[in-house]
Amino acid sequence: MVLTSHAPPARRWPATLLRIGLRVALPLLAAWGVLALVYRGPEPVVVRGVLVLAWSAACLAPLSTRAPRWSRWPAVVAVLAMLAWWHSLTPSHDRDWSDDVARLLTAEIDGDRVVLHNVRDFHWRSEQDYDVRWETRTYDLDQLVSADLVLSYWMGPAIAHTLVSFGFADGRQLVFSLEIRKERGEAFSSIAGFFKEYETVIVAADEYDILRTRTNARGEDVYLYRLDLDQAQLRQAFLGYLQRAERIRRQPRFYNTLTSNCTTIVFELARSLDPGLPLDHRLLLSGWFAEYAFDHDGLVAGYDYPTLQARGRISERARAYEGPAAGFPAAIRRDVPGIPANDAP
Template sequence: MPIPTSFPVLRAGLVFMAVVALGWGALVLLLQPSSDRDWVPEQARMPIATMAGDELRLANVRNARYRSTTDFDLHWEARDYRLDDVESAWFIVEPFADWRGPAHTFVSFGFRDGRHLAISAEVRKEVGETYSPLAGLFRQYELMLVLGDERDLIGLRAAHRRDPVHLYRLRATPAQARALLVALLEKTNALAERPAFYNTLSANCTTTIVDAVDALAPGTVPMSWQTRLPGYSDDLAFDLGLIDTDLPRDGYREVHRIDGLARDAEAAGLDGVAYSAAIRSRWAGSTTSSASR
């Protein structure tokens, strides 16, 4: 509706706000990502993957020991794997709000010897910085991929943040799991070499995984509001047949909730292979999650 000419002050105010918004938007577009900031200790090191044939060497794999979310001992490890030992890929969803939409998602890869490597796309925070979904739309954070032990990445969320955590085996062959792992490691190396901004809608935890899947098999995961609201991403994966289960849609999520198992495993002092086995004990001896019924 046209603004009446009898309101010059209102018109001037709207023009002023428009100019400020345009100026601020221009400044945002001029921002450049950086790898040289005062990062929080747990995100201070960027992981690096070196691949030669089937040999995989990782630097800066995080394996922190938490007493609380703010009190922990950091351990950065070098780890060696064989890519032809990759057997499985797992999808993890951590809702963290009073409503279902907001969540963090990441993946983990299982190897023949029982070890698992978790990979989590995250906001790389500076000291004193907190996460805001709104700020995440305007080039305020860099994106990083954290490579870590499951006891670190799952245990932090389940045992110390006390969030619900859902763990799903993906319906992927070892070759497909390996290809996804390699794609994410290539993204890891790319971010270490050339930093990039996080974006709440287009470059977040879930879209990073989806982009890697889509690069390998275009169209596997269609554009959806469920990847923008990651708390619903497991429903999308279920509907697409990506989760390895024959459980019904109205019951699969609760069966795959493992934060209680994760807290028990940590309380028992389990680590490494034993920890990963414990949080999957509900499906021990089965290739599909339907065994938990």
């Protein structure tokens, strides 16, 4: 008996692997390009639609079993054209911005003394009804006494906006938040955030503005956790936000839902304090970021996570507060673990 092998010669394997790779890569590339054109393609919509069809045809034609060899070249040309167009999309500071992100934070640092320009202190009655107020404020870094991680849930338990609030010995709080820099009338889409749709901005704001608007005007569910940082770490984190704000001021940058968002900046700052912090899926599913911080000893010690979470929910306290802005920070921190007044015997 003569045994025959039907296995392809060894020299065919590279070509076979290439074909398999193209059958996987081209549909994915086609889908990415379609979304890029949908969100960032030229106007009018008819032109955008024609480009979507042409791009899809060029990418998918080589996958046909009857496709002639020359069909690969339109795909190559289309990919090169797409990459050139994508590279041409650049961020800008010169747009008609929404009022709440209209100004860029700037800082003057002289030793322990920091003067911040364009600190936001809006009074919000609703998302559309508010008083615009930007201030210049002076802070003493030697008086930094605390930092709190704040998570504001706006789309289920897995997704939250991440902010950090710094406390000073005189009772003042200053919140930093990396946000999309929306143009007037623009709405946020997490999918669009993958496709250079938004610029990014770092906002410094009073708690009565940036936390109260989320609890009261937007109806979001907000949690606050005391971070376990010493004075040197507080200073480094505070200055880290200012350094990143200055980079954005000098060179506008795009927001990216995956790689440059409100949680990644907190992780970057945390890693500057502890370079050994590992990557984790909770950096993407930001609603669980506080649990990540707890697991790596970032939150105040002496409590289990369910206790920190339950007592850190500030939404109802924020909505119930009707006093002056200066009393808001103490009111929302009532019963939050790690606050000296709450932990006193």
